[in-house]
Each structure stands twice: as C-alpha cells, then as structure tokens.
Amino acid sequence: MKILFVASECAPFVKTGGLADVIGAVPKSLSELGADARVMLPAYPALSALARGGKEVWNSGDLHGGPARLVAVSSEGIDLLLLDAPHLFERSGNIYLGADGQDWPDNALRFGALSYVAAEVAALGVDGWRPDIVHAHDWQAGLVPAYLRQRPEKTPPCVLTIHNIAFQGLFDPSLMTTLGLSSDLYTSEGMEYFGRLGFLKAGIAFCDKITTVSPTYARELMLPEFGMGLEGLLRARGADLSGILNGIDLDMWNPEDDPHLVSAYSVRRLKGKSANRAEVVRRFGLDEDAGGPLFCVISRLTTQKGLDLLLEALPTLVARGGKLAVLGSGDKDLEAGFVAAAHTHGGSVGVIIGYDEPLSHLMQAGSDAILIPSRFEPCGLTQLYGLRYGTLPVVARTGGLADTVIDANEAALTANCATGVQFAPVTKTALDQAILRTCDLYDDPKIWAGMMRRAMRHPVGWDVSAQTYHDVYSDLLDAHALQG
Numbered sequence: 500m501k502i503l504f505v506a507s508e509c510a511p512f513v514k515t516g517g518l519a520d521v522i523g524a525v526p527k528s529l530s531e532l533g534a535d536a537r538v539m540l541p542a543y544p545a546l547s548a549l550a551r552g553g554k555e556v557w558n559s560g561d562l563h564g565g566p567a568r569l570v571a572v573s574s575e576g577i578d579l580l581l582l583d584a585p586h587l588f589e590r591s592g593n594i595y596l597g598a599d600g601q602d603w604p605d606n607a608l609r610f611g612a613l614s615y616v617a618a619e620v621a622a623l624g625v626d627g628w629r630p631d632i633v634h635a636h637d638w639q640a641g642l643v644p645a646y647l648r649q650r651p652e653k654t655p656p657c658v659l660t661i662h663n664i665a666f667q668g669l670f671d672p673s674l675m676t677t678l679g680l681s682s683d684l685y686t687s688e689g690m691e692y693f694g695r696l697g698f699l700k701a702g703i704a705f706c707d708k709i710t711t712v713s714p715t716y717a718r719e720l721m722l723p724e725f726g727m728g729l730e731g732l733l734r735a736r737g738a739d740l741s742g743i744l745n746g747i748d749l750d751m752w753n754p755e756d757d758p759h760l761v762s763a764y765s766v767r768r769l770k771g772k773s774a775n776r777a778e779v780v781r782r783f784g785l786d787e788d789a790g791g792p793l794f795c796v797i798s799r800l801t802t803q804k805g806l807d808l809l810l811e812a813l814p815t816l817v818a819r820g821g822k823l824a825v826l827g828s829g830d831k832d833l834e835a836g837f838v839a840a841a842h843t844h845g846g847s848v849g850v851i852i853g854y855d856e857p858l859s860h861l862m863q864a865g866s867d868a869i870l871i872p873s874r875f876e877p878c879g880l881t882q883l884y885g886l887r888y889g890t891l892p893v894v895a896r897t898g899g900l901a902d903t904v905i906d907a908n909e910a911a912l913t914a915n916c917a918t919g920v921q922f923a924p925v926t927k928t929a930l931d932q933a934i935l936r937t938c939d940l941y942d943d944p945k946i947w948a949g950m951m952r953r954a955m956r957h958p959v960g961w962d963v964s965a966q967t968y969h970d971v972y973s974d975l976l977d978a979h980a981l982q983g
C-alpha cells in the first residue's frame with residue numbers, strides 16, 4: 500500500500516510541536532507493516548541542503564509567484580518529497596511566523612501550494628509512484644481533499660487528521676481565485692467558516708475519513724466547548740470520525756540509550772535516574788536538598804496548556820517542598836510570569852525560556868513528575884515521554900491526557916495500576932490538590948517506585964495505532980474499489 504503523508508512539520512528535520520513527532524514516527528511504523536509511506540513537506544531552510552542533494556521528480560513553471568519543484572530524497576529512515584519553492588519557504592525564523600511574531604502574510608499561498616502539489620502527485624503520480632491513499636494533517640494540508648475533488652482524474656481516498664482544532668487556517672475568501680479553488684466549494688457545508696475561507700474546514704468537509712489523535716478528543720470535538728465552531732460539521736460527519744491515540748518513537752525516546760542523558764537507566768535499574776536529576780537541579784539553579792518531588796514543564800507557553808493556573812498554584816507547590824523546572828516559550832505574559840516566579844521562589848523554581856530538544860530529554864529523565872494542566876489536549880506527547888522515563892504525569896483529565904494516564908486513586912493504588920495523577924476541572928484549586936496529592940504519593944517511596952515501574956512498562960509505542968491507521972486505509976480502499 501502506498502501512502503502520501505502531507506504535513507508542515509516532521510521530526511527531526513523541522514518541529515514546533517507534537518505534529519512533527521507524529522509525522523516523523525508514523526511512516527516508519529507503517530513501513531514495518533509493509534506499507535510504502537512518503538512524506539511531503541515544504542523545503543524550509545532546514546531542509547534545503549537535503550533538497551539540493553535529492554532527485555527532482557516534478558516541476559512547475561510558476562506557482563504563486565515563483566518556480567516550484569518536488570525533490571525526492573531519503574533521510575533518517577524517512578522517504579521525503581520536498582516542495583522546493585524558495586519564494587514561499589526559504590525564510591529564516593519560525594516556519595509559520597515572521598520576525599514580528601505575526602503569521603507570514605502569504606500563509607494561504609504557502610500551504611495552499613503544498614496542498615495543490617500533493618493533489619497533483621495523488622492524481623498523476625511522480626517518478627512512477629502514485630499513492631493509493633493520501634493522508635493530510637491539520638489546516639496546512641486541509642485543502643488537499645478540496646483540490647482532489649476538482650481533479651478530472653479518479654483520485655485516491657483522503658484521510659484528514661486533526662491534531663489541534665484551535666488552529667484552523669482562516670483567510671480572506673477573495674483568495675479562492677488565486678488558489679484556483681472553484682467558488683461552488685465556498686458554502687456553509689463546505690469551506691466557508693463565518694465569512695472566512697477555512698482550510699481545516701475544507702479538509703473536514705471534503706475528506707473521506709477524519710481522524711483525530713485520541714478517542715476522548717474525538718468525542719470532545721463534537722461539543723461546543725471544544726469544537727471551536729466546527730462541532731456541527733463534525734457531528735454531521737460523526738460516522739467518519741474516529742480517535743486514534745498517538746504513540747512515541749521508542750528509539751528516539753529510550754532512557755536506556757538516550758544520548759542526551761548523563762546516566763542511562765531502565766525499569767530494572769532505576770538508580771541511574773538520580774544522576775540526571777542532579778544535572779537538572781544544576782542546570783536550573785535549584786537547591787540541592789532532598790525533600791519534595793522535582794516537577795517539570797516542557798511546553799509551548801499558551802492558554803491551551805493551562806500554565807497560567809500553574810503560576811497561581813506555585814505557592815502551594817513550593818510551600819509543600821516541591822521544586823519546579825520549566826522549559827518553554829510562547830506567550831510573552833506567561834514567559835514573564837515564569838521568569839518572575841523564578842526570582843520570587845529562587846532555588847525552588849527554575850526557568851529556561853526557549854526551545855531545546857536535548858534539554859527536554861534530560862528533563863524527562865531527571866524530573867520526578869511532569870505537570871500538564873491543559874485546558875484541552877488533543878493527545879499530548881510529553882506525558883507519554885514522562886511515562887516512558889518514569890517521570891509521573893500530573894495531568895488535566897481531558898483529551899489524550901485522560902486516555903493515557905491512570906489516576907492514583909484509592910482503587911487504582913489497590914489494584915496496582917496507577918501511573919500518574921489526573922485532576923478536573925481545570926482550576927487552580929483542583930491543580931493545587933493534584934500537586935499536594937502527588938507530594939503525598941512521593942513521600943511513600945514504595946508507592947512511588949511501584950508507580951514509576953508501571954509507568955515505564957505502560958505501552959506507548961506506535962505499533963497498535965499504526966496498525967489502526969493501516970486498517971483505516973484498507974477499509975477506504977475496499978470501499979473505493981466497490982464504488983468502481
């Protein structure tokens with residue numbers, strides 16, 4: 500089975516969040532099931548050297564103001580199709596935002612181009628390769644099914660995965676013409692979203708099958724509290740919507756063999772974790788004394804992640820003897836809030852503003868618990884890394900967090916199945932209580948070590964979910980074949 504992934508990020512090449520981890524991992528797991536998966540990505544500067552060394556398989560005279568070509572190249576075990584269009588993608592800094600922190604003004608054209616070329620490959624094939632299935636991810640690839648619909652040829656079925664409905668790709672409808680989209684697609688059942696042109700909405704309306712990244716988020720998406728205006732359309736397409744839980748790349752995230760750790764450890768030899776803890780304490784300027792648990796946060800600093808509540812709950816954490824190491828960047832107010840908290844609670848709270856992949860691995864290894872108080876969380880990956888590294892997740896009961904962490908309540912502790920702490924609702928009071936409950940559990944070394952071992956044994960790889968994606972593709976192909 501040949502599958503074309505279309506996305507805007509892919510680890511380890513280019514990453515702003517969990518989407519990249521997923522796109523970097525799923526195609527490899529599908530290959531292990533015998534599939535031939537290729538990933539189409541824009542050739543941002545981080546990929547242009549690779550693009551120069553690849554094989555040109557397609558080119559266009561002009562695509563939205565400049566030449567564009569598609570280059571096939573393999574790297575890090577992934578077969579890539581890079582859309583090399585320097586006028587759209589050869590820009591320094593963030594892949595979505597300019598230096599002023601605002602979206603690039605031509606994002607509609609940039610990601611419209613990605614979707615357009617993906618549909619071209621799906622319809623005609625390149626270099627003797629034509630996919631059986633197209634798998635588009637998030638709003639950046641949302642126009643793929645719209646373009647497929649406009650092709651005169653018979654085209655393969657298209658799956659759309661929603662990683663986060665908060666990002667919808669909304670633009671001025673006057674761009675329809677420039678994007679080469681037929682005006683009859685601009686309806687309230689189609690790509691119109693409250694008077695705007697919605698890329699994600701187009702994807703949801705026109706794809707053959709919608710998936711999202713956890714079963715709970717699939718249910719939440721159909722509710723007004725979470726659907727962000729698309730809940731009606733998602734309810735209407737409910738029969739085609741399912742949640743498939745994300746996994747993690749077990750080779751890249753392995754405490755027994757992680758180059759970013761100062762000491763390797765395993766579920767059988769937990770001792771090695773303490774040297775990593777000492778290094779995190781040192782890097783974040785925390786006090787050496789033992790006592791309470793070391794919590795960490797590794798996150799985009801945004802309202803979604805509920806970290807404003809953590810700022811409010813910090814006095815509780817510190818008074819109970821806990822420590823906190825925060826790595827993140829995002830909203831300027833939250834950045835300033837955490838920097839100020841590190842001054843106020845010197846020695847107990849340490850903050851590094853920025854994005855640092857190696858440090859994130861060290862923190863997963865060296866912390867006792869990872870805090871994720873998200874207001875919504877489609878899946879979340881950092882709690883999965885936490886489980887694998889025996890760093891117990893303390894999470895809001897929402898989305899994928901609810902699906903992956905087993906709360907240490909009385910019954911779960913008695914049944915020996917707890918792997919972390921969950922709380923609801925997402926309020927300061929409930930977070931305070933979750934932090935205090937975590938500290939109580941930590942005070943009992945036998946309970947804590949038992950939870951660590953169970954967490955580390957909890958299955959977090961891709962094998963089950965990759966098989967589920969494979970089944971989704973097979974079902975679509977069968978249905979497609981029956982339709983003739």
Ligand code: ADP
Binds near residue numbers: 799853
């Ligand atoms: P989201 O995609 O909503 O940001 P996820 O939990 O799915 O949330 O994925 C976030 C990914 O980004 C994880 O791999 C996490 O380790 C990583 N990450 C987030 N912030 C940072 C940071 N400041 N430095 C390094 N890695 C980070």
Ligand code: GLC
Binds near residue numbers: 516521663880
């Ligand atoms: C999004 C979501 C996150 C999810 C990731 C990968 O960024 O916010 O919860 O884990 O996509 O699917």
